[in-house]
Structures are given as C-alpha cells and as structure tokens.
Amino acid sequence: MVVRISVREATPNDLEQVSALIARLKMLNEELDPHYKVVEGLQEIAKEYVEEKIKSEKSRVIVAVNEQTGEIAGVLVYDIVDRRFYMPRIKAVITEFYVLPRYRRKRIGTLLLEKAEELARADGAGMLTVIYPSGNTLADAFYKAKGFIDLAYEKYRSLL
Ligand SMILES: CC(C)(COP(=O)(O)OP(=O)(O)OC[C@H]1O[C@@H](n2cnc3c(N)ncnc32)[C@H](O)[C@@H]1OP(=O)(O)O)[C@@H](O)C(=O)NCCC(=O)NCCS
DSSP: OOOOEEEEEOOGGGHHHHHHHHHHHHHHHHHHOGGGOOOTTHHHHHHHHHHHHHHOTTEEEEEEEETTTOOEEEEEEEEEEEOSSSSSOEEEEEEEEEEOGGGTTSSHHHHHHHHHHHHHHHTTOSEEEEOOOTTOHHHHHHHHHTTOOOOOOOOOOOOO
16 A cells, blocks of 8 residues: 655654654664663653754754554654854754654655755755764665765774
8 A cells, every 4th residue: 555644843742653763763773783772761761852852943853644544654853053163054963863664665764854955954054964873774775875975983982
C-alpha cells in the first residue's frame, strides 16, 4: 500500500511520539558505539528536550506524518547557529534525524530534509550541517546521496 505522508512543524500535541523517536535514535547510537551509552531516564529527558526545542526560536522540529493513521513516521530537528567568524555566518545544524525502520527507503528522509532546507533558508541559514556517530552507515549513505561533504572531524580521548 502507498503511504501518504505530510511534512509539517511539530506542535506540543506531538510531544509523546516525537520524544519516543528521539529516544530510539539515542538507543541506536548506543548500539552503534558504546561511547554513546544512554543515560537513565532517557524517555523523560527526551520529552523535556523536545518540549524545549518546540518552544525555542533557535530550533525547528519537523515531523513526517502518516496521513492514514496519524502516526509520526520520522522527525528532523535543527538548531540555528551563528558561526560569527565565518561566511556564511548562519548555519542550520541537524541535531536529530530519525525515520522509523518500517518507513525507511520511501523518501521520507528526503521529504524531511527538503522541508528543513526550505525553513532553514527562511531562517537566514546559508549552510546546513550535521554531526553523527562515526559507524552510522545509514547516515553515511543518506548524506552521501544528498551531496553532503566532510567539513570537520571530532576527536576524543577518554578522561575516565
Ligand atoms: C538516515 C535516515 C533518516 C534516512 O531516511 P529514509 O527515509 O530511509 O531516506 P530516503 O528514503 O529519503 O533515502 C534517500 C536516499 O538516501 C540513500 N539511502 C538511504 N538509506 C540508505 C541505505 N540504508 N543504504 C543505502 N542508501 C541509502 C539512498 O540513495 C536513498 O535513495 P533511494 O532509496 O532512491 O536509493 C534513516 O535511515 C534513519 O532514520 N536512520 C537511522 C537514524 C540515522 O541514521 N539518522 C541520521 C543521523 S543524524
């Protein structure tokens, strides 16, 4: 069956579903790399986080909704950041991006990204960036297909 999807900004009514998706993304990150071990109380923290992001003028929470069932199939969150020293000054940084496994490879990620690009331009952003754990091959494949290129490396050394 063809799934009809609409894409829009999230509202406080979407809090439960969106925060569940964000929690799933964090658990996926933990599976991919133990350095992303999730905290206790993940679901509650995800809810607080999404509530903040929906309210913030510096962020946008975009959802893809299954029109037949009302289920939220995917979410993308970005923050608007002033690069201050560099041109273009304003960038949009994708901080969360998750499509439920059963909805993948149906262009829902593409629709979310296109909406993010449209809104980010309207927010004054001249570039769109993303950081995700190395080892996420799904993200590698998606961003490569969308023409994203390497911009920076994040290195780490444990202090524990
Ligand atoms: C990354 C993600 C959001 C993509 O969502 P999606 O709805 O499946 O993406 P699309 O269907 O729009 O894919 C667009 C293109 O990306 C590429 N792509 C996406 N998933 C791919 C995969 N598993 N293998 C190879 N290429 C892939 C393909 O070129 C695809 O086009 P095609 O299906 O016509 O070949 C989704 O895989 C996901 O939620 N992954 C887990 C979380 C994650 O990795 N988030 C990103 C880190 S911030």
